[in-house]
Amino acid sequence: MRLDVVTIFPEYLEPLNVSLVGKARARGRLNVQVHDLRAWTYDRHNTVDDTPYGGGPGMVMKTDAWGDALDSVLADGYESGAHTPALIVPTPSGRPFTQELAVELAERPWLIFTPARYEGIDRRVMDEYATRMPVYEVSIGDYVLAGGEAAVLVVTEAVARLLPGVLGNAESHRDDSFAPGAMANLLEGPVYTKPPVWRGRDIPDVLLSGHHGKIARWRRDEALRRTTAHRPDLIERCEPKAFDKKDREM
Numbered sequence: 001m002r003l004d005v006v007t008i009f010p011e012y013l014e015p016l017n018v019s020l021v022g023k024a025r026a027r028g029r030l031n032v033q034v035h036d037l038r039a040w041t042y043d044r045h046n047t048v049d050d051t052p053y054g055g056g057p058g059m060v061m062k063t064d065a066w067g068d069a070l071d072s073v074l075a076d077g078y079e080s081g082a083h084t085p086a087l088i089v090p091t092p093s094g095r096p097f098t099q100e101l102a103v104e105l106a107e108r109p110w111l112i113f114t115p116a117r118y119e120g121i122d123r124r125v126m127d128e129y130a131t132r133m134p135v136y137e138v139s140i141g142d143y144v145l146a147g148g149e150a151a152v153l154v155v156t157e158a159v160a161r162l163l164p165g166v167l168g169n170a171e172s173h174r175d176d177s178f179a180p181g182a183m184a185n186l187l188e189g190p191v192y193t194k195p196p197v198w199r200g201r202d203i204p205d206v207l208l209s210g211h212h213g214k215i216a217r218w219r220r221d222e223a224l225r226r227t228t229a230h231r232p233d234l235i236e237r238c239e240p241k242a243f244d245k246k247d248r249e250m
């Protein structure tokens with residue numbers, strides 16, 4: 001997968017050089033290019049924003065630099081054999097970013113992120129590129145950040161860990177909270193590891209029983225309990241088999 005990020009704060013994307021994404025890059029699973037939007041400004045102050053038409057607070061990111069930057073990134077990508085890019089625009093007004101969307105994005109060969117600052121990007125930029133590729137405006141949550149760069153880190157990590165060969169054997173996304181199967185759409189239950197007793201706190205007996213059926217049921221019940229407490233909205237999306245026949249008759 002190729003990832004391009006166009007931003008006025010390239011240093012904000014340094015974390016893409018470490019940990020999971022850093023390893024995926026080192027293994028050649030991910031080709032990440034970070035570009036400074038101001039490289040496509042030609043005035044003395046490297047201006048990327050201006051006052052909003054119609055008035056109102058804050059500033060809006062101008063079309064010119066974005067257009068030149070994206071055309072340049074696209075030309076470079078196509079030249080190096082990349083194809084079918086998608087534009088990812090983090091914004092509070094976007095489609096909720098979910099594991100389902102992470103899976104969809106992980107299947108694409110090329111993602112171009114355009115994190116915005118200020119009040120956002122002139123709408124004509126997204127309209128222009130929507131004629132040539134899918135444009136995903138995504139929200140990582142119901143809050144307003146000063147810029148989309150943190151959202152790029154979130155989306156990139158969620159997508160990268162799904163790429164083949166990125167997660168080591170010790171880790172797996174198959175049991176993700178939102179992965180398909182009986183635990184689909186349930187939140188993670190509690191997890192434990194050695195020592196068996198810590199500050200007088202021991203491990204639930206069932207986990208030491210070696211009875212895989214009972215352990216699976218206990219884990220599902222704990223996941224249901226946690227989901228009911230923290231995310232009741234996810235319960236009705238649960239797959240029916242996540243409940244026993246007895247549960248259904250309740």
Ligand SMILES: COc1cc(COC(=O)c2cn[nH]c2)cc(-c2cccnc2)c1
Pocket residue numbers: 089090091092116117118119120121138139140141142143144145146147148151
């Ligand atoms: C592209 O347009 C944007 C992008 C961002 C940065 O992203 C987020 O905040 C975000 C992404 N998921 N969840 C939050 C912020 C605004 C914005 C809106 C109103 C006032 N101030 C700023 C507009």
